[in-house]
Amino acid sequence: MLSVSNLSKRFGDLPIFENFNLELPAGGFTVLIGPSGCGKSTLFDVLTGAATRDGGKVSWCGEAVEYLKDTSAYMQQKDLLLPWFSLMDNALLPAKIGGEDIPEAGKKAQSLFRQLGLEGFESYLPGQISGGMRQRCALVRTLMFERQLVLLDEPLSALDAITRRSLQALLLMLQVEFEKSILMITHDIEEALRLADEVLVLSGRPMRVLDQFSLQGPKLRRLDDPQLIRIKEYVLNLLQEELVK
Amino acid sequence: MRRSAFFSGTLIFIILGVWESACRGFNVPDFILPMPSRIISVAVFQAPMLLPHAAITAMEVLIGILLSLMVAVPLAMIMFARPALENAIAPFLVASQAVPVFAIAPLLVIWLGYGIASKVLMAAVIIFFPITVSLLEGFKSCDSEFRILFKLMGAGFWKTMRLLYWPWALPHFFAGLKVGVSVATIGAVIGEWVGAQQGLGYLMIQANARLKVDLVFAAILWLSVMGLSLWVLVGYLERKIIRWKN
Numbered sequence: 335m336l337s338v339s340n341l342s343k344r345f346g347d348l349p350i351f352e353n354f355n356l357e358l359p360a361g362g363f364t365v366l367i368g369p370s371g372c373g374k375s376t377l378f379d380v381l382t383g384a385a386t387r388d389g390g391k392v393s394w395c396g397e398a399v400e401y402l403k404d405t406s407a408y409m410q411q412k413d414l415l416l417p418w419f420s421l422m423d424n425a426l427l428p429a430k431i432g433g434e435d436i437p438e439a440g441k442k443a444q445s446l447f448r449q450l451g452l453e454g455f456e457s458y459l460p461g462q463i464s465g466g467m468r469q470r471c472a473l474v475r476t477l478m479f480e481r482q483l484v485l486l487d488e489p490l491s492a493l494d495a496i497t498r499r500s501l502q503a504l505l506l507m508l509q510v511e512f513e514k515s516i517l518m519i520t521h522d523i524e525e526a527l528r529l530a531d532e533v534l535v536l537s538g539r540p541m542r543v544l545d546q547f548s549l550q551g552p553k554l555r556r557l558d559d560p561q562l563i564r565i566k567e568y569v570l571n572l573l574q575e576e577l578v579k
Numbered sequence: 580m581r582r583s584a585f586f587s588g589t590l591i592f593i594i595l596g597v598w599e600s601a602c603r604g605f606n607v608p609d610f611i612l613p614m615p616s617r618i619i620s621v622a623v624f625q626a627p628m629l630l631p632h633a634a635i636t637a638m639e640v641l642i643g644i645l646l647s648l649m650v651a652v653p654l655a656m657i658m659f660a661r662p663a664l665e666n667a668i669a670p671f672l673v674a675s676q677a678v679p680v681f682a683i684a685p686l687l688v689i690w691l692g693y694g695i696a697s698k699v700l701m702a703a704v705i706i707f708f709p710i711t712v713s714l715l716e717g718f719k720s721c722d723s724e725f726r727i728l729f730k731l732m733g734a735g736f737w738k739t740m741r742l743l744y745w746p747w748a749l750p751h752f753f754a755g756l757k758v759g760v761s762v763a764t765i766g767a768v769i770g771e772w773v774g775a776q777q778g779l780g781y782l783m784i785q786a787n788a789r790l791k792v793d794l795v796f797a798a799i800l801w802l803s804v805m806g807l808s809l810w811v812l813v814g815y816l817e818r819k820i821i822r823w824k825n
Binding site for chain 1: 727729734742823
């Protein structure tokens with residue numbers, strides 16, 4: 335479904351990634367894990383058109399595209415909720431901007447609020463709720479885009495362990511119930527092992543794929559599985575070596 | 580809030596107390612420096628004479644504020660939308676503030692007459708600069724991540740302006756407006772000094788010529804009340820409109 339081939343990006347003389355390749359099947363959940371500052375977020379910026387690329391090709395459903403702005407929904411590390419709008423108005427932002435039918439979009443948002451446990455908080459301002467709820471609201475807004483591909487840039491990194499765990503289930507819901515294809519960046523190997531169908535371990539700059547794993551079994555996975563423990567150890571060693579370099 | 584009000588009240592009380600005691604102790608004549616008690620009594624007991632003049636000045640200031648808003652807000656938006664235009668307009672904006680208002684007041688009176696129009700324009704010239712600059716800086720301070728989010732959602736400039744830049748810049752706008760309304764009376768009063776038939780500035784010139792310094796101070800007191808009221812009003816509107824900051 336998503337195919338990235340030989341993608342390159344430089345900042346001046348500094349290569350961020352060169353000849354980077356990536357494949358994401360329809361309905362798949364692929365996780366990118368790599369050291370800080372290796373260029374993961376820049377990759378998303380290039381894919382969405384927020385930054386220009388220096389070379390390479392991006393294809394969506396077999397068709398070459400300039401960028402994925404119109405085919406993907408992008409959820410960043412920060413929830414980016416507008417503090418002056420209620421949660422409902424924040425969720426309806428894509429509809430307002432897209433000139434969609436607001437009452438109709440409101441019904442959809444209301445249903446998502448219910449599914450994501452935000453019912454009753456529609457009129458609250460973002461400053462009045464917890465970080466986990468804010469992130470859930472950002473997730474509702476992402477889902478309001480009606481896009482097949484969802485790009486998640488460390489969506490849970492700012493949250494505490496318990497909230498994080500409950501939101502991981504929601505991310506899985508994105509894939510299973512809403513039938514989205516998900517490409518997620520994370521620093522958390524355990525999160526990757528719990529959620530992903532495919533894990534790509536990335537190197538430091540210039541970013542390249544160090545190794546790649548396909549994971550099987552029902553999700554959210556338990557991390558006491560011996561195979562997952564071995565993978566976790568291996569990935570941590572790989573990342574540590576990268577850090578030393 | 581209560582504590583700061585208490586400190587302000589105490590400070591005013593001390594200053595007025597020292598002033599009153601000095602005037603009484605040194606027998607300072609009223610035509611040099613009247614006692615605060617004398618000024619307050621003139622301001623209160625001659626209010627029927629002072630208030631119509633104050634109303635004229637207040638009207639000039641309020642219309643000046645409206646006029647400056649009508650110029651400053653679109654100007655800041657245009658300068659933000661077209662940075663090249665900002666570079667072209669900025670020298671004129673700075674020049675408009677570099678020229679002393681006293682220098683342009685006689686010209687405005689010649690061009691616009693002795694009525695309120697010249698005073699309104701004087702007030703507007705003073706007010707529009709802090710509002711324009713603050714608002715423009717507010718637009719520019721918008722977080723790039725939010726800008727990218729709007730870009731990815733496919734929002735055009737004016738939709739982004741309405742939903743993102745404008746609310747984002749509101750605290751800056753109110754900061755500029757507070758500065759503007761605090762100095763708004765300066766423009767109106769200078770205009771009235773140069774040529775007017777009514778207004779607190781006109782009254783001050785008349786009273787000064789007759790050595791009625793207590794009346795001059797009473798007019799200043801009413802001007803201060805006016806400036807302070809506008810400042811409080813803007814602060815109230817700010818708290819009401821920028822609810823998310825509270």
